[in-house]
Amino acid sequence: MLKGLGGIGDMAKMMKQAQELQGKMAEVQESLNTMTVQGESGAGLVKATATAKGELTALDIDPSIFNQDEKEVVEDLILAAIKDAQSKAQDKHNEEMQRMTEELGLPAGMKMPF
Numbered sequence: 001m002l003k004g005l006g007g008i009g010d011m012a013k014m015m016k017q018a019q020e021l022q023g024k025m026a027e028v029q030e031s032l033n034t035m036t037v038q039g040e041s042g043a044g045l046v047k048a049t050a051t052a053k054g055e056l057t058a059l060d061i062d063p064s065i066f067n068q069d070e071k072e073v074v075e076d077l078i079l080a081a082i083k084d085a086q087s088k089a090q091d092k093h094n095e096e097m098q099r100m101t102e103e104l105g106l107p108a109g110m111k112m113p114f
Contacts, residue, residue, distance in 0.1 A: 024104065047060040
């Protein structure tokens with residue numbers, strides 16, 4: 001008589017899982033704001049620190065590289081360190097998203113919406 005109502009329980013379960021997923025995604029997003037990575041260039045003469053979301057937060061330049069005649073070299077080292085930090089930030093972001101999908105039992109390689 002009420003055969004069609006059997007799916008309501010499944011729907012409620014799916015909604016609860018969706019809410020849990022949303023909460024976990026928010027937690028991961030927040031943690032990506034506080035995780036940091038460090039990129040470097042010139043054997044560590046220039047270091048760039050970024051959040052796992054890719055926001056540059058610090059730049060450390062060894063004073064020994066400040067030579068007026070080598071301005072272009074310094075600029076290249078700075079850019080290389082920033083690019084390295086951004087690349088590492090993307091790797092960390094992907095790693096955290098993969099960890100979350102595994103914890104939630106989602107299919108491997110599933111892309112999250114962010």
